Amino acid sequence: MLRIAIAQLNPIVGDVAGNLWKARNARREAAEKGADLIVFSELFLAGYPPEDLVLRGSFQEACLTALNELVAETGDGGPGVLVGLPYREGDKLFNSVALADHGELIGIRHKVELPNYAVFDEKRVFHPGPLPGPLGFRGVRLGVPICEDIWTDEVSECLAETGAELLIVPNGSPYERRKIDIRMQMALARVVETGLPLIYANQVGGQDELVFDGGSFGLAADRMLAFQMPQFTEEVTLTAWRRGEDGWALSEGPFVTLADQVSADWQACVLGLRDYVDKNRFPGVVLGLSGGIDSALCAAIAVDALGPQRVHCVMLPYRYTSSESLKDAQECARALGVRYDTVPIGEAVEAMERMLAPLFAGHPSDVTEENIQSRVRGTTLMAISNKFGSMLVTTGNKSEMSVGYATLYGDMNGGFNPIKDLYKTEVYNLARWRNANRPDGLFGPAGTVIPENVIQKAPSAELREGQRDQDTLPPYDILDAILEGLVEKETSAADLVAEGFEADTVKRVQKLLYVAEYKRRQAAPGVKVTSRHFGRDRRYPIVNGWRDAV
Template sequence: MTDRLRIALAQVNPTVGDVEGNAELVRRNRAAAAGQGADLVVFPELVISGYPPEDLVLKPSLQQRCRAAVEKLAAETADGGPGLIVGTPWVEQGKVYNAAVLLDGGAVVGARLKHDLPNYGVFDEKRVFVPGPMPGPIVFRGMRLGVPICEDIWTPDVVECLQETGAEILLVPNGSPYELDKPDERSNLAVARVVETGLPLAYVNQVGGQDELVFDGASFVLNADRSLAVQLPAYESALTVTDWTRTGDGWRCAPAERVAPPARNEGIYRAMMLGLGDYVRKNRFPGVVLGLSGGIDSALTAAVAADALGPDKVWAIMLPYRYTSPESLEDAKAVADLLGIRYDVVAIGDPVEAVNRGLAPIFDGKKPDITEENIQSRMRGLTLMAVSNKFGHMVLTTGNKSENSVGYATLYGDMCGGFNALKDLYKTTVFELSRWRNQHHPPGALGPAGRVMPERVIDKPPSAELRPDQRDEDSLLPYGELDAILECLVERELPVDEIVAKGFKREDVKKIERLLYLAEYKRRQAAPGVKITRKQFGRDRRYPIVNAFRD
């Protein structure tokens, strides 16, 4: 009977669809773990295909390629080195499962199939996978391992079944995406499963960005007494070998690396860095280009991009028109200088006037209004897309969640772009993060330390500068009030009466509710962006465009 075991936790960053590359990632980590004397290496959920594969996993060619990669890795374990637990799509009798497969001694020893398939929020697993049966433990070198997969530990049933059928340790492969307060929620759930079963638990989470999702890693080990034995870092790849010993009370993990999780603002900022950085790198863009207006949204976007990619891969363009203030020109240049990014000025006056002249016969007799304002915004979008087409840089759009909620954005104008790091940030959070970044240099940031924007960018009243003396809050409520109402409507789905009872004016709540529903058609065409909150527009909150309901 085995009394000691060295288990390596491989917190890795796979790429969806890159089966060969992901298998090589497994191979490299196995070699590193073997060098540290590991007996077993545990990888995250669906590491072979990447997670979430969405409808890609329904392609028979992908299924076959994943199977071949797993069988090749299994054959390599004949070298007497560590065994592997890898996540992969697994086909049995024509059905596709989300599986964790044990490879050892040159063979596929067995597979455990995910039983609880999440089908809420960002998850659509019932669309593409078949639920597996209640699992029993799987034997590895004399030890009975329970291998519940991600959602399998969010309710008691699966781990209870594993405990009752003789599991000695719970090894949990995960693809758990980041959102505010999610790390605490994971920890609390894991503690509950440990208390219920009396078994130690190792939680191995994926790290990296995938479209709008960010996987923050932060893998950990809890002993049966609920003590934290291991805590891996968030937002970075890591390989940690843990030492386990059989005692009279069961298996126990020796204390090892314990990295404190980041605080709220650091966590949000690093999620944006990782999400944007992986989106650009995995899609093989040479860099990004954005309109730098001298305002806070574009300044924060530029800072995140420089930190995620390096200043040499960020190109800022100021696109002034007659309403652009001298202060905005100064502030945009100052932001670019502080970040060390390329900065150019392309005036849009002549092309805007050309469009206005071309439309003059059709608009004859009509007073100028928001139409002319939108022409300015759309000319900026056209200019940035022309630069993108010519040089290959992806356009970053810079709108925040407050403005996108109520439609305070121009379709095909300032909404033009391939990715939006600020998509799920309310304006009040934009202010918080800008102040935070001016005072902190995030771990792993490639941009400069110190201030990244002048204080005036943070302090001045936000303005789209599409007409004289324009201020955002002239059209909207003060951002603190607007964001509080939106949080009630979007994240919490509260009825209007309950929001009014919190002290808000009914006419303000009804106005914001109306704008929220009317802007759905714009949001449906918006660029993807990093998920931060519980209800991100797009993957989480899916409302109909044609919608006559009002509360």
């Protein structure tokens, strides 16, 4: 019998002492459960991804010191430890795992396949390791491919050929839609090729724009799902394995049902915001509550993440703010139980207009005056943030950020955006879903938290009389479908026209997408949920003369 504890935990990048403390507590819990070995996620002592922080010699030394302390502590006769850290050998720095038991360092293994695509750029900071052999642990030969190592066949096959009996995979795999299915496919392919059972241990938690969803699992040698841990929660879970004539098989382990995609998206947005606020030690958040769908959804996410006592909503009305919006914002704040204040901006807007009047004389009013309103709101909210220390949440959706339907230094002000990677149609879907659902582990109330009128009414920035979004943009169902093609799929404009979209509309959306790049570069970070998040995923030049022919 081999009892293996999976530590699905939430480390903080750079907090080596805090991560070591987490490891100690987890090991203590694993010992109480009777574990022989506890497995931590990729680069656990450093936190993942450490990016260029990992190049600092003092940081590498701190991680090594933490490892040495853990190694010494295994001399107490409790569980052995398999833990990730950056490890230097000579002039080469590796993404590594260390195995310790009975007070000794049994061995180090280095990651071979370094991902260098999408959100990953590990080749920037690490050297690839040599093909590994198994590590001996209490009479069992453990193969330890690290994360990307199982996305190709070479490392796992090498481990099987050199005598590994069980594959244990420490991971730092971030959330995106349908990612858990892809992980399962990759792991299954390795089991098929090697004939070995596999344990997939993933971290959980938010790190900047990435959210790690956990969802650790195991596959038996017969390719069946052996155990499944939940997503978006920290857990130390015990699995028990028995060696039989056909190798190792699971005899004990958890089996949970995973959330559907909409629920997973919501929990990713909540966890991403919570960890960004908490890990950066903000006391809470402030946001402008306009009476519109985007700010209402962000307020609901913030309350679910932090609790109503840490969320401050502010209405900033001007002459174009409708009585309907005032009523909807107040009703939303009441449903969520948050502090709600009203700060009229008329005096500040009109003072700005008077100040600029001599310079603007002879020029008709246009979008400039509209943007003054937005920038006064942004400045006001930043002042509240500065005064009370709460982080300003910005509330623009992916549709708006795609086409530049946002005001730089106005409604784009803020420290973090939980809906940055959600198109407008998805915002509506999530609002309806949250009114009907409340997953476990959230701080917000059950029931209707976003007033139905907010969902039903036509969206408007309310920067001029009678303004509606659709006066400027195509209907959101059409806009989002075109954007999904241009952004997520890199579909050509001609192919989109061939799919049935109007040529003029595609051409206009493509132009808006490209010319708004400079705004996106200055936008707040926000949670990644799609495969083409603006920022780490999609990196287009600001100066860009390319346009697809239609």
